[in-house]
Structures are given as C-alpha cells and as structure tokens.
Amino acid sequence: MQEKTYDVSAEVLARQLKIALHGVKTEDLDHIWVAYEPYWAIGVEGIPAEPPVVDQLHIYLRSVLIDLYGEKGQTVPLLFGGSVNINNAVPYAKCQDVDGLFIGRSAWQSDTFEAIMIALEEAGIPQR
Numbered sequence: 013m014q015e016k017t018y019d020v021s022a023e024v025l026a027r028q029l030k031i032a033l034h035g036v037k038t039e040d041l042d043h044i045w046v047a048y049e050p051y052w053a054i055g056v057e058g059i060p061a062e063p064p065v066v067d068q069l070h071i072y073l074r075s076v077l078i079d080l081y082g083e084k085g086q087t088v089p090l091l092f093g094g095s096v097n098i099n100n101a102v103p104y105a106k107c108q109d110v111d112g113l114f115i116g117r118s119a120w121q122s123d124t125f126e127a128i129m130i131a132l133e134e135a136g137i138p139q140r
C-alpha cells in the first residue's frame with residue numbers, strides 16, 4: 013500500500029517494466045503482452061483502482077514502451093487486472109491504453125463473467 017499512498021507507482025512501474033522486458037528485442041514484440049495489476053488491487057483484500065488512476069498509469073506504461081521501442085511500443089497489448097468486476101470493467105476498458113482486462117474472481121463463475129462480457133459488448137468495446 014505504501015506505493016499507492018506515496019504516489020510512486022509510476023516510477024515503480026517503469027522500473028518493473030524495464031526489468032521484465034530486459035533482453036526483449038523489437039522484433040520479438042509481436043509475441044509480448046503486458047498485464048499490469050497493482051498488488052493492492054488484487055484479491056479479496058484488494059482495493060479496486062479508480063479508473064482515472066488506471067488511465068494515467070496505462071498512458072505512462074505506453075510511454076515507457078515507446079521510450080524502449082519507439083513506435084513499435086504502440087503495438088504491445090496492455091491488459092489491466094485486479095478486482096475487475098461488473099462495476100468497473102467498462103470504465104477500465106474505456107481507458108486510452110487499456111487493451112484488455114485480466115479478470116480473476118469475476119471469471120470464476122460463468123454468470124459474473126458473462127455479465128462483464130455483455131456489458132463490454134453493450135458499451136461497444138470490441139472483443140477478440
């Protein structure tokens with residue numbers, strides 16, 4: 013929780029992303045997807061992130077990818093996860109640089125997962 017409290021998530025993210033992609037060449041990027049899940053948002057004790065925070069952090073993640081790989085960094089799918097549910101899935105999915113959702117508990121039951129899929133479809137968010 014300290015990272016969220018002290019607003020250093022962006023710096024931590026950049027460091028983690030650069031370490032995770034160390035050695036990954038531009039020509040390998042077609043095989044890479046990046047999932048971002050703030051640890052404080054994951055699981056039963058997790059606190060769902062506010063969509064504007066997700067929006068800003070994903071824009072930042074995209075900028076790090078572009079710093080690392082130039083325009084090719086635009087093509088890496090960025091997924092968001094951590095307490096995704098029927099109330100926040102659409103706002104998260106509408107964020108500029110959120111290309112998909114990483115769904116945990118809400119995918120454990122078919123009815124809650126289906127409700128999210130329907131909400132995304134009704135919001136006009138393309139599914140693939």
Ligand SMILES: O=C[C@H](O)COP(=O)(O)O
Pocket residue numbers: 049053054055056058093094095096114115116117118
């Ligand atoms: O695998 C899923 C993620 O770790 C998020 O899980 P959650 O949606 O239950 O918080």
